[in-house]
Amino acid sequence: MKPVLLIFSFFSIFSTVAQTQKPNDPLAHTFSIVARDAKTGEMAVAVQSHWFSVGTGVSWGEAGVGVVATQSFTNRSFGLRGLDLLKEGKTPQEALNILLSDDEGRDFRQVAILDKQGRVATHTGKSCIDFAGHANGENFSVQANMMLNDKVVPAMEKAWKENSELPLAERMVAVLQAAQNAGGDIRGKQSAAFMVFAAEASTEPWNDKLIDLRVDDSENPIKEIDRLLKVFRAYEHMNQGDLYVEKNEMKSAMDEYNVAMKMFPENLEMQYWTAITLANDKQMERASAMLQNIYEKDSNWRELTKRLPKVGLLNVSEMDLKKLTK
Incomplete structure (x- = not known):
């Protein structure tokens, strides 16, 4: 009986040790990229996973500092702590070494850190689920775990290098799509996210996160985040048009509005403010022709038009207002 008891005790102890080594952190088996645009200095982090709201745990960043992706068994503290270490003057590799040094779950982690100089450090723990790996170089790192095959990481690296002519945000989406096309997460698709940060911090930190898009639950999250990016770009043109209106540069304003409307011709918001700008000009x-078409689709816009003169957003006579709201 004693040998049996000894064997039982050994396996009990071994099981207990194994359980304590495996972290209790949330899962985020996924593929991601951290990168920097060499031309603008902007930095970005993008991710996709078959996990709900992956962007809330994996992706971190700060203007003028860097970006972090922490995944597999996600140690969320690595995001803020990694950024703090960069701000202290640590290199990405030094920061990564410090984060992993006292982490009992390091073998289950996958982490990538990029700083504002484009230096990177990446860790794929030996207990990350196959297929797992990473590839990095100046200004980028791509990493993945629990992939369908071993082609995902090479596809991401290739997409990053082959799309250098794209703006950083569009380039990040191209990398995510390449990963999915190569096989992606063995479990499928669910959520995606990406953020773009300014190269340097400003005195207006609320403006330093240039893009922040998330798709928390979708049958095709990369397709959806690509659509949202296009909407974002269209509204950039709308915002630029508004700035031209403030300067009374109506031709330039209409040029911007027209670009936006061509991108999303069915968007009533874009059509509406373009019409109001025409009326003010x-x-x-x-203006009336555009507004009547809008009212036919949604009569609430007519009521909104009646409210604009009170706050100075529509400067027309009473007679013209009646024409615009008939």
Whole structure:
């Protein structure tokens, strides 16, 4: 009986040790990229996973500092702590070494850190689920775990290098799509996210996160985040148009509005404010024609038009207002 008891005790102890080594942190088996645009200095982190709201745990960043992706068994503290270490003057590799040094779950972690100089450090723990790996170089690191095959990471690296002509945000989406096309997460798709940060911090930190898009639950999250990025770009043109209106540069304003409307011709918001700008520019016939078409689709816009003169957003006579709201 004693040998049996000894064997039982050995396996009990071994099981207990194994359980304590495996972290209790949330799962985020996934693929991601951290990268920097060499031309603008902007930095970004993008991720996709078959996990709900992956962007809330994996992706971290700060303007003028760097970006972090922490995944597999996600140690969320690595995000803020990694950024703090960069701010202290540590290199990405030094920061990564410190984060892992006292982490009992390091073998289950996958982490990538990139700083504002484009230096990177990446760790794929030996207990990350196959297929797992990473590839990095100047200004980028791509990493993945629990992939369908071993082709995902090479596909991501190739996509990053082959799309250098794209703006950083569009380039990040291209990398995510390449990963999915190569096989992606063995479990499928669910959520995606990416953020873009300014190269340097400003005195207006609320403006330093340039893009922040998330798809928390979708049958095709990369397709959806690509659509959202296009909407974001269209509204950039709308915002630029508004700035031109403030300067009374109506031709430039209309050029920007027209670009936005061509991108999303069915978007009533874009059509509406373009029409209001036309009205303020005394182009009443064009404004009225556009507004009547909008009202046919949703009469609430007519009521909104009646409210604009009170706050100075529509400067027309009473007679013209009646024409615009008939």
